[in-house]
Amino acid sequence: MELEFLGTGAGMPSKERNTSSLAMKLYEERGTIWLFDCGEAAQHQILHTAIKPRKIEKVFITHLHGDHIFGLPGLLSSRSFLGGEEQTPLTLYGPSGLKEWVQFTLELTKTHLNYPIQYVDVKEGVIFEDDQFIVTAKELEHVIPCYGYRIEQKPLPGELYIEKAMKLGVPKGPLLGKLKNGEDVELDDGTIVYSKEVTGPPKKGFVITVLGDTRYCKQSIELSQNADIVIHEATFDHATSHLAKDYGHSTNVEAAKVAKEANAKHLILNHISARFLPHETGKLIKEAKTIFPNIFVANDFSAFQWKNGKLNELHP
Template sequence: MELEFLGTGAGMPSKGRNTSSLALKLYEERGTIWLFDCGEATQHQILRTAIKPRKIEKIFITHLHGDHIFGLPGLLSSRSFLGGEEPTPLTLYGPSGLKGWVHFTLELTKTHLNYPIRFVEIEEGIIFEDEQFIVKAKELEHVIPCYGFRIEQKPLPGELYIEKALKLGVPKGPMLGKLKNGEDVVLDNGTIVYSKEVTGPPKKGFVVTVLGDTTYCRKSIELSKDADVVIHEATFDHATANLAKDYGHSTNVEAAKMAKEAGAKYLILNHLSARFLPHDIEKLLKEAKQVFPNVFVAHDFSKFHWKNGKLNELYF
Protein backbone atom coordinates (compact mmCIF):
# COMPACT_ATOMS: atom_id res chain seq x y z
CA MET A 1 0.00 0.00 0.00
CA GLU A 2 1.24 3.46 -0.84
CA LEU A 3 -0.12 6.94 -0.19
CA GLU A 4 0.58 9.79 -2.60
CA PHE A 5 -0.59 13.31 -1.81
CA LEU A 6 -1.76 15.31 -4.84
CA GLY A 7 -2.93 18.38 -2.93
CA THR A 8 -2.25 19.32 0.69
CA GLY A 9 -3.46 22.91 0.96
CA ALA A 10 -6.52 24.39 2.62
CA GLY A 11 -9.23 26.53 1.10
CA MET A 12 -7.55 27.55 -2.13
CA PRO A 13 -4.42 26.68 -4.08
CA SER A 14 -1.13 28.36 -3.27
CA LYS A 15 2.26 28.32 -4.97
CA GLY A 16 3.39 25.43 -2.81
CA ARG A 17 0.22 23.46 -2.19
CA ASN A 18 -2.72 22.51 -4.39
CA THR A 19 -6.20 21.86 -3.02
CA SER A 20 -7.14 18.55 -1.42
CA SER A 21 -6.58 15.19 -3.05
CA LEU A 22 -4.98 11.96 -1.87
CA ALA A 23 -4.31 8.74 -3.78
CA LEU A 24 -4.35 5.42 -1.93
CA LYS A 25 -2.43 3.18 -4.31
CA LEU A 26 -3.50 -0.45 -3.99
CA TYR A 27 -1.49 -1.89 -6.86
CA GLU A 28 -0.29 -4.94 -4.93
CA GLU A 29 -3.64 -5.56 -3.27
CA ARG A 30 -6.05 -5.08 -6.22
CA GLY A 31 -4.25 -3.32 -9.06
CA THR A 32 -6.19 -0.07 -8.64
CA ILE A 33 -6.18 3.36 -6.98
CA TRP A 34 -8.64 4.91 -4.57
CA LEU A 35 -8.83 8.72 -4.59
CA PHE A 36 -9.90 10.78 -1.58
CA ASP A 37 -11.22 14.22 -2.57
CA CYS A 38 -10.59 15.92 -5.88
CA GLY A 39 -9.84 19.59 -5.49
CA GLU A 40 -9.27 22.03 -8.33
CA ALA A 41 -6.45 20.98 -10.73
CA THR A 42 -6.15 17.46 -9.37
CA GLN A 43 -5.81 16.14 -12.91
CA HIS A 44 -2.91 18.55 -13.49
CA GLN A 45 -1.21 17.18 -10.37
CA ILE A 46 -1.74 13.64 -11.64
CA LEU A 47 0.16 14.54 -14.82
CA ARG A 48 3.25 14.98 -12.65
CA THR A 49 2.96 11.46 -11.25
CA ALA A 50 2.89 7.89 -12.58
CA ILE A 51 -0.80 7.58 -11.69
CA LYS A 52 -3.07 6.44 -14.52
CA PRO A 53 -6.58 7.93 -14.16
CA ARG A 54 -8.10 4.83 -15.75
CA LYS A 55 -6.79 2.83 -12.81
CA ILE A 56 -8.83 4.89 -10.35
CA GLU A 57 -11.52 2.54 -9.09
CA LYS A 58 -13.16 4.61 -6.34
CA ILE A 59 -13.33 8.29 -5.44
CA PHE A 60 -14.35 9.17 -1.89
CA ILE A 61 -15.49 12.76 -1.32
CA THR A 62 -15.39 13.94 2.28
CA HIS A 63 -17.64 16.98 1.74
CA LEU A 64 -18.91 19.38 -0.88
CA HIS A 65 -16.69 22.41 -0.29
CA GLY A 66 -15.07 23.56 -3.52
CA ASP A 67 -11.48 22.88 -2.47
CA HIS A 68 -12.44 19.21 -2.22
CA ILE A 69 -14.58 18.74 -5.36
CA PHE A 70 -13.92 21.40 -8.02
CA GLY A 71 -11.45 19.13 -9.83
CA LEU A 72 -13.92 16.28 -10.18
CA PRO A 73 -15.75 17.21 -13.43
CA GLY A 74 -12.49 17.75 -15.26
CA LEU A 75 -10.99 14.48 -14.09
CA LEU A 76 -14.12 12.52 -14.98
CA SER A 77 -14.19 14.09 -18.42
CA SER A 78 -10.51 13.58 -19.20
CA ARG A 79 -10.78 9.95 -18.17
CA SER A 80 -12.97 9.40 -21.24
CA PHE A 81 -10.34 10.69 -23.65
CA LEU A 82 -7.39 8.65 -22.47
CA GLY A 83 -6.33 5.93 -24.86
CA GLY A 84 -5.21 2.42 -24.10
CA GLU A 85 -6.98 -0.10 -21.94
CA GLU A 86 -10.60 0.11 -20.92
CA PRO A 87 -11.09 2.25 -17.80
CA THR A 88 -11.67 0.53 -14.49
CA PRO A 89 -15.37 0.80 -13.46
CA LEU A 90 -15.71 3.85 -11.23
CA THR A 91 -17.72 4.38 -8.04
CA LEU A 92 -18.12 7.79 -6.38
CA TYR A 93 -18.87 7.97 -2.66
CA GLY A 94 -19.88 11.21 -0.98
CA PRO A 95 -22.49 13.21 0.92
CA SER A 96 -26.02 13.79 -0.31
CA GLY A 97 -25.99 16.18 -3.25
CA LEU A 98 -22.84 14.84 -4.90
CA LYS A 99 -24.71 12.84 -7.54
CA GLY A 100 -26.96 15.76 -8.48
CA TRP A 101 -24.04 18.20 -8.72
CA VAL A 102 -21.98 15.89 -10.95
CA HIS A 103 -24.93 15.02 -13.20
CA PHE A 104 -25.97 18.67 -13.56
CA THR A 105 -22.41 19.79 -14.36
CA LEU A 106 -21.87 17.07 -16.97
CA GLU A 107 -25.28 17.67 -18.55
CA LEU A 108 -24.94 21.44 -18.65
CA THR A 109 -21.51 21.20 -20.29
CA LYS A 110 -22.64 18.42 -22.67
CA THR A 111 -19.85 16.20 -21.36
CA HIS A 112 -20.16 12.60 -22.51
CA LEU A 113 -18.46 9.83 -20.54
CA ASN A 114 -17.60 6.55 -22.22
CA TYR A 115 -17.79 4.63 -18.95
CA PRO A 116 -20.49 4.29 -16.28
CA ILE A 117 -20.29 5.88 -12.84
CA ARG A 118 -21.98 4.35 -9.82
CA PHE A 119 -22.90 6.83 -7.09
CA VAL A 120 -23.15 6.01 -3.40
CA GLU A 121 -24.45 8.90 -1.32
CA ILE A 122 -23.20 7.91 2.09
CA GLU A 123 -24.44 7.80 5.62
CA GLU A 124 -22.66 6.62 8.73
CA GLY A 125 -21.71 2.95 8.80
CA ILE A 126 -20.18 0.48 6.36
CA ILE A 127 -20.24 2.02 2.88
CA PHE A 128 -18.21 -0.65 1.08
CA GLU A 129 -17.18 -4.25 1.71
CA ASP A 130 -15.76 -7.06 -0.37
CA GLU A 131 -13.45 -10.01 0.30
CA GLN A 132 -10.47 -7.68 0.75
CA PHE A 133 -11.62 -4.44 2.39
CA ILE A 134 -14.19 -2.76 4.59
CA VAL A 135 -14.71 1.01 4.42
CA LYS A 136 -16.57 2.71 7.26
CA ALA A 137 -17.74 6.32 7.41
CA LYS A 138 -18.67 8.67 10.22
CA GLU A 139 -19.83 12.27 10.07
CA LEU A 140 -17.30 14.68 11.56
CA GLU A 141 -17.78 18.20 12.95
CA HIS A 142 -17.43 20.83 10.22
CA VAL A 143 -19.56 23.72 8.97
CA ILE A 144 -21.32 21.46 6.41
CA PRO A 145 -21.81 17.66 6.44
CA CYS A 146 -18.34 16.13 6.22
CA TYR A 147 -17.17 12.55 6.58
CA GLY A 148 -14.13 10.62 7.64
CA PHE A 149 -13.30 7.17 6.29
CA ARG A 150 -11.73 4.12 7.89
CA ILE A 151 -10.26 1.65 5.39
CA GLU A 152 -9.68 -1.78 6.88
CA GLN A 153 -7.83 -4.48 4.98
CA LYS A 154 -9.18 -7.89 5.94
CA PRO A 155 -6.77 -10.48 7.40
CA LEU A 156 -4.30 -11.90 4.91
CA PRO A 157 -3.50 -15.61 4.47
CA GLY A 158 -0.87 -16.94 6.84
CA GLU A 159 2.50 -18.29 5.83
CA LEU A 160 2.43 -21.50 3.80
CA TYR A 161 4.69 -24.21 5.18
CA ILE A 162 5.78 -25.52 1.81
CA GLU A 163 8.02 -28.34 3.05
CA LYS A 164 5.25 -29.69 5.26
CA ALA A 165 2.79 -29.59 2.36
CA LEU A 166 5.24 -31.40 0.07
CA LYS A 167 5.80 -34.12 2.67
CA LEU A 168 2.04 -34.70 2.76
CA GLY A 169 2.14 -35.37 -0.97
CA VAL A 170 0.98 -32.03 -2.34
CA PRO A 171 2.63 -31.49 -5.74
CA LYS A 172 4.25 -28.20 -6.69
CA GLY A 173 1.76 -26.05 -8.56
CA PRO A 174 -1.74 -24.62 -8.15
CA MET A 175 -2.63 -26.76 -5.13
CA LEU A 176 -0.04 -24.94 -3.02
CA GLY A 177 -1.68 -21.64 -3.90
CA LYS A 178 -5.09 -22.96 -2.92
CA LEU A 179 -3.78 -24.13 0.44
CA LYS A 180 -2.19 -20.74 1.12
CA ASN A 181 -5.51 -19.05 0.34
CA GLY A 182 -7.34 -21.20 2.87
CA GLU A 183 -8.73 -23.87 0.56
CA ASP A 184 -8.46 -27.59 1.33
CA VAL A 185 -7.27 -29.80 -1.52
CA VAL A 186 -7.84 -33.41 -2.54
CA LEU A 187 -4.84 -35.37 -3.84
CA ASP A 188 -5.03 -37.88 -6.69
CA ASN A 189 -5.12 -40.74 -4.16
CA GLY A 190 -8.14 -39.23 -2.43
CA THR A 191 -6.27 -37.83 0.56
CA ILE A 192 -7.57 -34.49 1.83
CA VAL A 193 -4.93 -31.97 2.87
CA TYR A 194 -6.41 -29.26 5.06
CA SER A 195 -5.17 -25.70 4.70
CA LYS A 196 -4.97 -25.19 8.46
CA GLU A 197 -2.48 -28.07 8.68
CA VAL A 198 0.08 -26.40 6.43
CA THR A 199 -0.41 -22.67 7.03
CA GLY A 200 0.29 -20.25 9.82
CA PRO A 201 -2.27 -17.94 11.43
CA PRO A 202 -3.77 -15.14 9.31
CA LYS A 203 -1.82 -11.88 9.18
CA LYS A 204 -3.42 -8.60 10.23
CA GLY A 205 -4.26 -6.25 7.39
CA PHE A 206 -3.56 -2.51 7.52
CA VAL A 207 -5.96 0.19 8.68
CA VAL A 208 -5.85 3.69 7.17
CA THR A 209 -8.07 6.52 8.39
CA VAL A 210 -8.68 9.51 6.13
CA LEU A 211 -10.42 12.39 7.86
CA GLY A 212 -12.10 15.29 6.14
CA ASP A 213 -12.24 18.83 7.51
CA THR A 214 -13.17 18.70 11.18
CA THR A 215 -12.76 20.14 14.61
CA TYR A 216 -11.33 17.89 17.32
CA CYS A 217 -14.18 15.42 17.92
CA ARG A 218 -15.08 12.01 19.29
CA LYS A 219 -15.89 10.46 15.91
CA SER A 220 -12.40 11.20 14.63
CA ILE A 221 -11.05 9.19 17.54
CA GLU A 222 -13.49 6.35 16.84
CA LEU A 223 -12.50 6.16 13.18
CA SER A 224 -8.82 6.26 14.12
CA LYS A 225 -8.93 3.64 16.89
CA ASP A 226 -5.73 1.54 16.65
CA ALA A 227 -5.27 2.65 13.02
CA ASP A 228 -1.89 2.14 11.40
CA VAL A 229 -1.99 5.47 9.58
CA VAL A 230 -4.21 8.51 10.19
CA ILE A 231 -4.40 11.45 7.77
CA HIS A 232 -5.70 14.48 9.66
CA GLU A 233 -6.09 18.13 8.73
CA ALA A 234 -3.96 20.80 10.40
CA THR A 235 -5.39 24.01 8.98
CA PHE A 236 -4.31 25.96 12.05
CA ASP A 237 -1.51 25.78 14.62
CA HIS A 238 -1.56 26.00 18.38
CA ALA A 239 -1.21 29.80 18.29
CA THR A 240 -4.37 30.16 16.18
CA ALA A 241 -6.45 27.53 18.01
CA ASN A 242 -9.17 30.10 18.70
CA LEU A 243 -9.84 30.35 14.96
CA ALA A 244 -9.86 26.60 14.33
CA LYS A 245 -13.15 25.85 16.04
CA ASP A 246 -14.84 28.94 14.56
CA TYR A 247 -14.13 27.68 11.04
CA GLY A 248 -14.72 23.96 11.73
CA HIS A 249 -11.06 23.00 11.56
CA SER A 250 -8.28 21.59 13.72
CA THR A 251 -4.77 22.51 14.80
CA ASN A 252 -1.63 20.43 14.48
CA VAL A 253 -1.66 19.84 18.24
CA GLU A 254 -5.31 18.76 18.25
CA ALA A 255 -4.55 16.28 15.47
CA ALA A 256 -1.70 14.85 17.52
CA LYS A 257 -3.89 14.66 20.62
CA MET A 258 -6.54 12.79 18.65
CA ALA A 259 -3.99 10.28 17.28
CA LYS A 260 -2.61 9.66 20.77
CA GLU A 261 -6.05 9.08 22.28
CA ALA A 262 -6.98 6.76 19.40
CA GLY A 263 -3.85 4.63 19.85
CA ALA A 264 -2.82 5.15 16.23
CA LYS A 265 0.66 4.21 15.01
CA TYR A 266 1.38 7.06 12.61
CA LEU A 267 -0.12 10.48 11.90
CA ILE A 268 0.22 12.51 8.69
CA LEU A 269 -0.72 16.20 8.92
CA ASN A 270 -2.55 17.46 5.84
CA HIS A 271 -4.72 20.39 4.62
CA LEU A 272 -2.35 23.15 5.74
CA SER A 273 -3.25 26.82 5.47
CA ALA A 274 -1.33 29.04 3.06
CA ARG A 275 -0.45 31.18 6.09
CA PHE A 276 2.22 28.60 6.87
CA LEU A 277 5.34 29.30 4.86
CA PRO A 278 8.03 26.66 4.26
CA HIS A 279 10.05 27.81 7.29
CA ASP A 280 6.96 27.31 9.52
CA ILE A 281 6.58 23.62 8.77
CA GLU A 282 9.33 22.45 11.10
CA LYS A 283 7.65 24.30 13.97
CA LEU A 284 4.29 22.69 13.14
CA LEU A 285 5.93 19.29 13.19
CA LYS A 286 7.82 19.94 16.42
CA GLU A 287 4.67 21.07 18.23
CA ALA A 288 2.77 17.97 17.14
CA LYS A 289 5.62 15.62 18.09
CA GLN A 290 5.55 16.91 21.65
CA VAL A 291 2.14 15.22 21.91
CA PHE A 292 2.48 12.29 19.49
CA PRO A 293 5.94 11.25 18.25
CA ASN A 294 5.21 9.43 14.99
CA VAL A 295 4.15 12.43 12.91
CA PHE A 296 4.83 13.45 9.32
CA VAL A 297 3.77 16.59 7.46
CA ALA A 298 2.45 15.97 3.95
CA HIS A 299 3.58 18.05 0.99
CA ASP A 300 2.25 17.91 -2.55
CA PHE A 301 3.64 14.73 -4.13
CA SER A 302 4.72 13.26 -0.80
CA LYS A 303 4.74 9.47 -0.94
CA PHE A 304 4.46 7.08 1.99
CA HIS A 305 4.92 3.32 1.75
CA TRP A 306 3.42 0.88 4.24
CA LYS A 307 5.24 -2.42 4.58
CA ASN A 308 5.86 -4.90 7.39
CA GLY A 309 4.08 -2.73 9.92
CA LYS A 310 6.10 0.43 9.21
CA LEU A 311 5.36 3.66 7.38
CA ASN A 312 8.23 5.11 5.40
CA GLU A 313 8.33 8.41 3.57
CA LEU A 314 9.80 7.95 0.12
CA TYR A 315 12.35 10.48 -1.11
CA PHE A 316 13.51 10.88 -4.68
Protein backbone atom coordinates in the same frame (compact mmCIF):
# COMPACT_ATOMS: atom_id res chain seq x y z
CA MET B 1 -0.09 -0.06 -0.35
CA GLU B 2 1.22 3.42 -1.10
CA LEU B 3 -0.15 6.88 -0.35
CA GLU B 4 0.64 9.78 -2.66
CA PHE B 5 -0.56 13.28 -1.83
CA LEU B 6 -1.66 15.27 -4.87
CA GLY B 7 -2.78 18.33 -2.93
CA THR B 8 -2.19 19.27 0.69
CA GLY B 9 -3.35 22.87 0.97
CA ALA B 10 -6.33 24.42 2.70
CA GLY B 11 -9.05 26.55 1.15
CA MET B 12 -7.31 27.58 -2.05
CA PRO B 13 -4.16 26.66 -3.97
CA SER B 14 -0.84 28.31 -3.18
CA LYS B 15 2.54 28.19 -4.88
CA GLU B 16 3.60 25.33 -2.60
CA ARG B 17 0.34 23.41 -2.12
CA ASN B 18 -2.54 22.47 -4.38
CA THR B 19 -6.02 21.84 -2.99
CA SER B 20 -6.98 18.54 -1.37
CA SER B 21 -6.49 15.19 -3.07
CA LEU B 22 -4.93 11.93 -1.95
CA ALA B 23 -4.26 8.77 -3.95
CA MET B 24 -4.20 5.39 -2.22
CA LYS B 25 -2.38 3.02 -4.55
CA LEU B 26 -3.63 -0.52 -4.10
CA TYR B 27 -1.64 -2.04 -6.96
CA GLU B 28 -0.53 -5.14 -5.06
CA GLU B 29 -3.86 -5.60 -3.31
CA ARG B 30 -6.30 -5.11 -6.23
CA GLY B 31 -4.49 -3.41 -9.13
CA THR B 32 -6.37 -0.13 -8.70
CA ILE B 33 -6.27 3.32 -7.08
CA TRP B 34 -8.65 4.89 -4.59
CA LEU B 35 -8.82 8.70 -4.58
CA PHE B 36 -9.82 10.75 -1.55
CA ASP B 37 -11.13 14.18 -2.53
CA CYS B 38 -10.44 15.85 -5.85
CA GLY B 39 -9.62 19.51 -5.49
CA GLU B 40 -9.08 21.94 -8.35
CA ALA B 41 -6.33 20.86 -10.78
CA ALA B 42 -6.02 17.38 -9.32
CA GLN B 43 -5.61 16.01 -12.84
CA HIS B 44 -2.74 18.44 -13.44
CA GLN B 45 -1.04 17.07 -10.34
CA ILE B 46 -1.58 13.53 -11.62
CA LEU B 47 0.40 14.43 -14.75
CA HIS B 48 3.49 14.74 -12.54
CA THR B 49 3.05 11.22 -11.18
CA ALA B 50 2.91 7.68 -12.53
CA ILE B 51 -0.82 7.45 -11.72
CA LYS B 52 -3.06 6.28 -14.57
CA PRO B 53 -6.56 7.80 -14.22
CA ARG B 54 -8.12 4.74 -15.88
CA LYS B 55 -6.92 2.73 -12.85
CA ILE B 56 -8.92 4.87 -10.41
CA GLU B 57 -11.62 2.57 -9.09
CA LYS B 58 -13.20 4.65 -6.33
CA VAL B 59 -13.34 8.33 -5.39
CA PHE B 60 -14.29 9.15 -1.80
CA ILE B 61 -15.38 12.77 -1.29
CA THR B 62 -15.32 14.02 2.29
CA HIS B 63 -17.53 17.08 1.73
CA LEU B 64 -18.76 19.47 -0.92
CA HIS B 65 -16.52 22.48 -0.35
CA GLY B 66 -14.88 23.56 -3.60
CA ASP B 67 -11.30 22.88 -2.52
CA HIS B 68 -12.28 19.21 -2.23
CA ILE B 69 -14.41 18.72 -5.38
CA PHE B 70 -13.71 21.34 -8.05
CA GLY B 71 -11.25 19.05 -9.83
CA LEU B 72 -13.72 16.20 -10.18
CA PRO B 73 -15.58 17.14 -13.40
CA GLY B 74 -12.31 17.69 -15.25
CA LEU B 75 -10.85 14.40 -14.10
CA LEU B 76 -13.99 12.48 -15.01
CA SER B 77 -14.03 14.08 -18.45
CA SER B 78 -10.34 13.49 -19.18
CA ARG B 79 -10.69 9.88 -18.08
CA SER B 80 -13.07 9.36 -21.01
CA PHE B 81 -10.42 10.40 -23.52
CA LEU B 82 -8.13 7.62 -22.31
CA GLY B 83 -10.52 4.95 -23.60
CA GLY B 84 -9.22 1.42 -23.85
CA GLU B 85 -10.61 -1.88 -22.69
CA GLU B 86 -8.75 -1.62 -19.41
CA GLN B 87 -10.94 1.23 -18.12
CA THR B 88 -11.77 0.41 -14.49
CA PRO B 89 -15.43 0.84 -13.43
CA LEU B 90 -15.76 3.94 -11.24
CA THR B 91 -17.73 4.50 -8.04
CA LEU B 92 -18.14 7.93 -6.43
CA TYR B 93 -18.83 8.10 -2.70
CA GLY B 94 -19.85 11.35 -1.05
CA PRO B 95 -22.41 13.35 0.90
CA SER B 96 -25.90 13.95 -0.39
CA GLY B 97 -25.77 16.36 -3.31
CA LEU B 98 -22.60 15.04 -4.93
CA LYS B 99 -24.46 13.04 -7.59
CA GLU B 100 -26.70 15.96 -8.51
CA TRP B 101 -23.75 18.38 -8.75
CA VAL B 102 -21.66 16.05 -10.93
CA GLN B 103 -24.52 15.11 -13.23
CA PHE B 104 -25.71 18.72 -13.61
CA THR B 105 -22.17 19.91 -14.39
CA LEU B 106 -21.63 17.19 -16.99
CA GLU B 107 -25.03 17.80 -18.56
CA LEU B 108 -24.69 21.59 -18.67
CA THR B 109 -21.25 21.35 -20.29
CA LYS B 110 -22.41 18.62 -22.72
CA THR B 111 -19.69 16.32 -21.39
CA HIS B 112 -20.12 12.71 -22.48
CA LEU B 113 -18.50 9.91 -20.49
CA ASN B 114 -17.77 6.60 -22.17
CA TYR B 115 -17.96 4.68 -18.92
CA PRO B 116 -20.67 4.35 -16.24
CA ILE B 117 -20.44 5.89 -12.78
CA GLN B 118 -22.00 4.32 -9.74
CA TYR B 119 -22.93 6.81 -7.00
CA VAL B 120 -23.08 6.01 -3.29
CA ASP B 121 -24.77 8.53 -1.03
CA VAL B 122 -22.64 8.35 2.10
CA LYS B 123 -24.23 7.97 5.50
CA GLU B 124 -22.72 6.81 8.77
CA GLY B 125 -21.79 3.15 8.88
CA VAL B 126 -20.27 0.65 6.47
CA ILE B 127 -20.34 2.08 2.93
CA PHE B 128 -18.29 -0.60 1.16
CA GLU B 129 -17.27 -4.19 1.85
CA ASP B 130 -15.85 -7.03 -0.21
CA ASP B 131 -13.56 -9.96 0.54
CA GLN B 132 -10.54 -7.61 0.88
CA PHE B 133 -11.67 -4.35 2.46
CA ILE B 134 -14.30 -2.71 4.61
CA VAL B 135 -14.81 1.07 4.57
CA THR B 136 -16.69 2.82 7.38
CA ALA B 137 -17.81 6.44 7.42
CA LYS B 138 -18.68 8.81 10.25
CA GLU B 139 -19.86 12.40 10.07
CA LEU B 140 -17.33 14.82 11.50
CA GLU B 141 -17.80 18.34 12.89
CA HIS B 142 -17.36 20.89 10.12
CA VAL B 143 -19.51 23.80 8.91
CA ILE B 144 -21.25 21.58 6.33
CA PRO B 145 -21.80 17.79 6.33
CA CYS B 146 -18.36 16.21 6.16
CA TYR B 147 -17.22 12.61 6.55
CA GLY B 148 -14.16 10.72 7.64
CA TYR B 149 -13.35 7.27 6.27
CA ARG B 150 -11.80 4.25 7.94
CA ILE B 151 -10.31 1.77 5.48
CA GLU B 152 -9.67 -1.68 6.95
CA GLN B 153 -7.90 -4.41 5.04
CA LYS B 154 -9.24 -7.80 6.05
CA PRO B 155 -6.80 -10.39 7.47
CA LEU B 156 -4.37 -11.82 4.93
CA PRO B 157 -3.57 -15.52 4.47
CA GLY B 158 -0.88 -16.79 6.80
CA GLU B 159 2.51 -18.06 5.71
CA LEU B 160 2.45 -21.28 3.68
CA TYR B 161 4.85 -23.94 4.98
CA ILE B 162 5.84 -25.24 1.56
CA GLU B 163 8.19 -27.99 2.74
CA LYS B 164 5.57 -29.35 5.10
CA ALA B 165 2.94 -29.33 2.34
CA MET B 166 5.24 -31.11 -0.10
CA LYS B 167 6.08 -33.76 2.49
CA LEU B 168 2.36 -34.47 2.63
CA GLY B 169 2.44 -35.08 -1.11
CA VAL B 170 1.29 -31.71 -2.47
CA PRO B 171 3.04 -31.09 -5.81
CA LYS B 172 4.35 -27.72 -6.96
CA GLY B 173 1.64 -25.74 -8.71
CA PRO B 174 -1.85 -24.36 -8.12
CA LEU B 175 -2.69 -26.63 -5.17
CA LEU B 176 -0.11 -24.78 -3.08
CA GLY B 177 -1.85 -21.50 -3.88
CA LYS B 178 -5.20 -22.93 -2.82
CA LEU B 179 -3.76 -24.07 0.50
CA LYS B 180 -2.28 -20.60 1.13
CA ASN B 181 -5.67 -19.04 0.46
CA GLY B 182 -7.31 -21.24 3.07
CA GLU B 183 -8.71 -23.95 0.83
CA ASP B 184 -8.32 -27.65 1.62
CA VAL B 185 -7.17 -29.76 -1.34
CA GLU B 186 -7.58 -33.36 -2.45
CA LEU B 187 -4.59 -35.20 -3.94
CA ASP B 188 -4.77 -37.73 -6.79
CA ASP B 189 -4.78 -40.62 -4.32
CA GLY B 190 -7.76 -39.18 -2.45
CA THR B 191 -5.77 -37.79 0.47
CA ILE B 192 -7.15 -34.53 1.88
CA VAL B 193 -4.56 -31.92 2.91
CA TYR B 194 -6.04 -29.30 5.21
CA SER B 195 -4.94 -25.70 4.84
CA LYS B 196 -4.72 -25.16 8.60
CA GLU B 197 -2.12 -27.95 8.80
CA VAL B 198 0.33 -26.23 6.46
CA THR B 199 -0.24 -22.50 7.02
CA GLY B 200 0.49 -20.05 9.78
CA PRO B 201 -2.10 -17.78 11.43
CA PRO B 202 -3.71 -15.03 9.32
CA LYS B 203 -1.79 -11.76 9.13
CA LYS B 204 -3.39 -8.51 10.24
CA GLY B 205 -4.30 -6.13 7.41
CA PHE B 206 -3.65 -2.39 7.55
CA VAL B 207 -6.03 0.26 8.86
CA ILE B 208 -5.94 3.75 7.36
CA THR B 209 -8.11 6.63 8.54
CA VAL B 210 -8.67 9.59 6.21
CA LEU B 211 -10.41 12.49 7.89
CA GLY B 212 -12.07 15.40 6.13
CA ASP B 213 -12.21 18.94 7.48
CA THR B 214 -13.22 18.82 11.11
CA ARG B 215 -12.99 20.29 14.55
CA TYR B 216 -11.46 18.09 17.24
CA CYS B 217 -14.23 15.55 17.92
CA LYS B 218 -14.94 12.07 19.26
CA GLN B 219 -15.90 10.79 15.81
CA SER B 220 -12.34 11.37 14.61
CA ILE B 221 -11.03 9.36 17.54
CA GLU B 222 -13.50 6.54 16.90
CA LEU B 223 -12.55 6.28 13.24
CA SER B 224 -8.85 6.36 14.15
CA GLN B 225 -8.98 3.68 16.86
CA ASN B 226 -5.79 1.56 16.64
CA ALA B 227 -5.21 2.74 13.06
CA ASP B 228 -1.83 2.20 11.46
CA ILE B 229 -1.99 5.61 9.77
CA VAL B 230 -4.22 8.60 10.54
CA ILE B 231 -4.39 11.38 7.95
CA HIS B 232 -5.72 14.44 9.74
CA GLU B 233 -6.13 18.05 8.71
CA ALA B 234 -3.97 20.66 10.47
CA THR B 235 -5.18 23.93 8.99
CA PHE B 236 -4.04 25.88 12.03
CA ASP B 237 -1.45 25.68 14.82
CA HIS B 238 -1.89 26.02 18.55
CA ALA B 239 -1.50 29.83 18.45
CA THR B 240 -4.45 30.11 16.04
CA SER B 241 -6.68 27.52 17.72
CA HIS B 242 -9.46 30.10 18.14
CA LEU B 243 -9.70 30.35 14.36
CA ALA B 244 -9.78 26.58 14.01
CA LYS B 245 -12.87 26.29 16.15
CA ASP B 246 -14.64 29.18 14.41
CA TYR B 247 -14.09 27.76 10.93
CA GLY B 248 -14.67 24.09 11.71
CA HIS B 249 -11.03 23.04 11.47
CA SER B 250 -8.31 21.52 13.64
CA THR B 251 -4.83 22.45 14.78
CA ASN B 252 -1.71 20.34 14.56
CA VAL B 253 -1.90 19.77 18.32
CA GLU B 254 -5.53 18.65 18.14
CA ALA B 255 -4.64 16.20 15.36
CA ALA B 256 -1.91 14.80 17.60
CA LYS B 257 -4.43 14.45 20.45
CA VAL B 258 -6.72 12.43 18.18
CA ALA B 259 -3.89 10.08 17.22
CA LYS B 260 -2.80 9.65 20.82
CA GLU B 261 -6.29 9.07 22.24
CA ALA B 262 -7.05 6.61 19.42
CA ASN B 263 -3.83 4.64 20.07
CA ALA B 264 -2.83 5.09 16.42
CA LYS B 265 0.65 4.22 15.18
CA HIS B 266 1.39 7.09 12.78
CA LEU B 267 -0.05 10.52 12.02
CA ILE B 268 0.25 12.47 8.77
CA LEU B 269 -0.71 16.13 8.99
CA ASN B 270 -2.53 17.39 5.90
CA HIS B 271 -4.63 20.38 4.68
CA ILE B 272 -2.04 22.96 5.74
CA SER B 273 -2.94 26.65 5.60
CA ALA B 274 -0.95 28.88 3.24
CA ARG B 275 -0.15 31.02 6.29
CA PHE B 276 2.56 28.46 7.09
CA LEU B 277 5.57 28.85 4.82
CA PRO B 278 7.68 25.79 3.86
CA HIS B 279 10.34 26.53 6.48
CA GLU B 280 7.67 26.55 9.20
CA THR B 281 6.51 22.95 8.76
CA GLY B 282 9.24 21.80 11.13
CA LYS B 283 7.63 23.93 13.82
CA LEU B 284 4.26 22.29 13.16
CA ILE B 285 5.82 18.86 13.67
CA LYS B 286 7.79 19.86 16.75
CA GLU B 287 4.73 21.37 18.42
CA ALA B 288 2.58 18.31 17.68
CA LYS B 289 5.27 15.88 18.80
CA THR B 290 4.87 17.09 22.36
CA ILE B 291 1.60 15.13 22.24
CA PHE B 292 2.27 12.29 19.77
CA PRO B 293 5.71 11.15 18.51
CA ASN B 294 5.25 9.51 15.11
CA ILE B 295 4.31 12.46 12.92
CA PHE B 296 4.85 13.52 9.31
CA VAL B 297 3.67 16.62 7.46
CA ALA B 298 2.42 15.91 3.96
CA ASN B 299 3.60 18.07 1.08
CA ASP B 300 2.36 17.89 -2.49
CA PHE B 301 3.74 14.67 -3.99
CA SER B 302 4.75 13.26 -0.60
CA ALA B 303 4.64 9.48 -0.88
CA PHE B 304 4.48 6.81 1.82
CA GLN B 305 4.57 3.03 1.61
CA TRP B 306 3.01 0.61 4.07
CA LYS B 307 4.72 -2.75 3.83
CA ASN B 308 5.25 -5.59 6.27
CA GLY B 309 3.71 -3.57 9.08
CA LYS B 310 6.01 -0.57 8.61
CA LEU B 311 5.52 2.95 7.21
CA ASN B 312 8.27 4.18 4.93
CA GLU B 313 8.47 7.74 3.62
CA LEU B 314 9.35 7.42 -0.06
CA HIS B 315 9.26 11.13 -0.88
CA PRO B 316 8.96 13.87 1.75
